Ligand SMILES: Nc1ncnc2c1ncn2[C@@H]1O[C@H](COP(=O)(O)OP(=O)(O)O)[C@@H](O)[C@H]1O
């Protein structure tokens with residue numbers, strides 16, 4: 001099999017988002033979880049493969065090593081171009097990992113310059129004059145300033161990236177992008193000549209990103225979020241070739257939420273307001289040794305099998321701060337991951353066949369617990385939120401991995417609503 005594009009995503013929902021973008025561009029796309037090995041198989045006939053790592057908040061050395069191993073794996077499967085997918089909010093620690101990983105991928109590919117653009121217009125992320133906006137606000141004034149792991153308190157991409165690389169960082173402004181792909185190519189060549197390694201491009205719309213994708217066709221390494229992934233996909237000669245995927249399997253439906261993002265909290269509120277059963281799992285009780293999984297399963301077993309259920313650890317910024325003060329950030333996160341991962345396994349054993357997971361770290365914990373290594377990407381319910389098709393020892397599973405901030409407020413209700421024609425197993 002020869003891949004056209006290989007993508008390395010720094011978290012699991014970011015991988016889903018990028019995979020959805022390649023598929024939207026018409027490429028048959030696989031999503032692989034974790035660093036692949038020689039025995040990792042891709043579904044037949046894929047044009048693009050996205051490998052989702054958990055490297056966003058990992059120590060720099062680990063993030064670099066995992067990304068390089070994945071780059072080698074993708075290149076042996078034919079991928080001449082590597083796309084590094086990070087968060088559209090440039091979610092990173094002060095040390096990285098976006099800068100160090102990009103530099104390592106460039107070195108390994110023997111390339112000197114790369115194009116970077118985290119814009120993702122369908123989700124309200126745009127780049128103008130090098131500053132990242134989230135809808136109407138600069139990044140540093142958006143809810144991302146309260147992120148549980150990586151609070152983002154600066155909006156200047158050149159400043160954020162310069163802190164993570166010893167190489168020069170430059171910009172390609174909107175006027176150049178609007179002038180077309182030739183001008184962007186000239187800017188890339190000029191950057192290469194002048195020793196500028198990272199060129200951050202402005203982009204406000206998908207059309208801007210299509211121009212960037214066209215201009216970046218020959219670059220061995222390109223970086224950004226799902227918007228530029230779609231731009232690259234559309235510039236690929238195979239664009240438009242993928243057919244429709246099967247519908248998700250029928251069966252019981254559940255949401256597991258560990259994201260504390262503003263949008264996820266809204267989606268939880270909508271689910272509750274729709275009169276659907278929801279249960280909050282108590283992280284402090286789990287830390288104190290209570291069998292919170294057992295309690296949640298006892299609750300689940302008496303719910304109406306015909307309606308979706310929601311189990312969530314998600315908390316408001318104030319509640320989250322209180323738990324983190326008491327347990328520490330890492331221990332609190334470890335309890336949440338253990339609870340939701342453990343629950344996912346038990347729910348699938350009990351017949352859940354459509355599972356929606358909210359949160360990047362949370363999705364990593366759930367797929368790891370389920371032992372899911374690769375999925376085929378299907379239709380999107382909302383931008384960047386596709387159904388994927390997985391197999392587990394208990395049977396086929398439709399899995400939706402949702403980034404915390406993604407999806408319309410009614411996503412949980414809409415994506416899992418059981419129609420009369422659908423009988424629960
Ligand atoms: N009640 C809680 N107390 C403490 N930490 C929590 C709680 N609920 C969720 N978390 C943590 O918040 C983080 C959310 O991150 P993630 O799942 O990546 O969501 P997002 O996609 O919104 O960033 C996880 O590390 C999770 O463990």
Ligand SMILES: O=C(O)[C@@H](O)C(=O)COP(=O)(O)O
Pocket residue numbers: 011013014015017018086087088089120225226359360361384402403404405
């Ligand atoms: O690019 C994006 O915004 C997403 O694909 C993404 O990576 C979001 O990260 P999480 O909010 O941690 O899921």
